[in-house]
Amino acid sequence: MTVRVVVADDQELVRAGFGMILDAQPDIEVVAEAGDGAGAVAAVREHRPDVLLLDIRMPVMDGIEAARVVCAESGCRVLMLTTFDLDDYVYDALRAGASGFLLKDVRRDDLVHAVRVVAAGESLLAPSVTRRLIARFVSGPAAPPAASPAAPSAGRLDVLTGRERETLQLIARGLSNAEIAEAMVVSEHTVKTHVSNVLTKLGLRDRVQAVIVAYETGLAVPGGPV
Structure with missing residues (x-):
């Protein structure tokens, strides 16, 4: 199956370079390019791609707002470009x-791999990298205040069973499915079931959002055990 991609970046050389790399793959097709966030949203609406490669900083509409619109309107997976x-x-x-x-400055092979991984429904980041990244932002100024109405309460987790809550905690600590299985003394298949249940019950797209919820609800805390 061919992965259909839209590339959005306000730098033409970056946009063209990523487009050429991806289009050269037998299983990836770049169906459109855009130079700003509004153009990216329009391209997704018109072409219905599987993945949107989206720069964070763009004119007219920034990447964050464009990501919010695209994720709310479609099943297109969004992969952000950043200088970090x-x-x-x-x-x-x-x-x-x-x-x-x-x-x-992503390497060619890593770019191609990332698009394939995200298109397959997985989160891009390795769990341990995701945990450290979210911990940084949850504890920093970019995070919403603990009392903010936008921050979900711990009560949101009441829909989870005890084992599912434990699985979510271990996801937030950066453990892979195999490592979670070892920690919980269950099979990896059982862990996959728990992970799927966590995502479904909490209405989450992937493990990245699961880590965010774990921190925002206080189930995991910045500086906690790795």
Whole structure:
């Protein structure tokens, strides 16, 4: 099956370069490009791609708002482009529904792999990287205050069984399914079932959003055990 991609970046050379790399793959097709967030939203509406490769910083409509619109309107997976060290908006982008992020200096093979992983319904980041990233933003100024109405309460987790809550805690600690299975003394198949139940019951797209919920509800805390 061919993965259909829209590439959105206000830098033409970056946009064209990523487009050429992806279009060269036998299983990936770049169906459109956009130079700003509004153009990205329009391209997704018109072409219905599987993945939107989206720069965080763009004119007209920034990448965060574009990600929020695209994720609310469609099943398109959003992969953010960022310089990371300079951007303070990664947390907001993930809360908007993005499935992960890529650095602008990403290697060719890593770019292709990331698009395939996200298209397959997985989050881009390795769980341990996701945990450290979210911990940084939850504990920093980009995070909403604990008393903010936008921050979900711990009561949201009442729909989970004890084992599912434990699974969510271990996801937030950065453990893989195999590591969770070892920690809980169950099979990896059982862990996959728990993970699926957590995502379904909490209405989450992927493990990245699961980590965010774990921190926002207080189930996991920045600086907690790895």
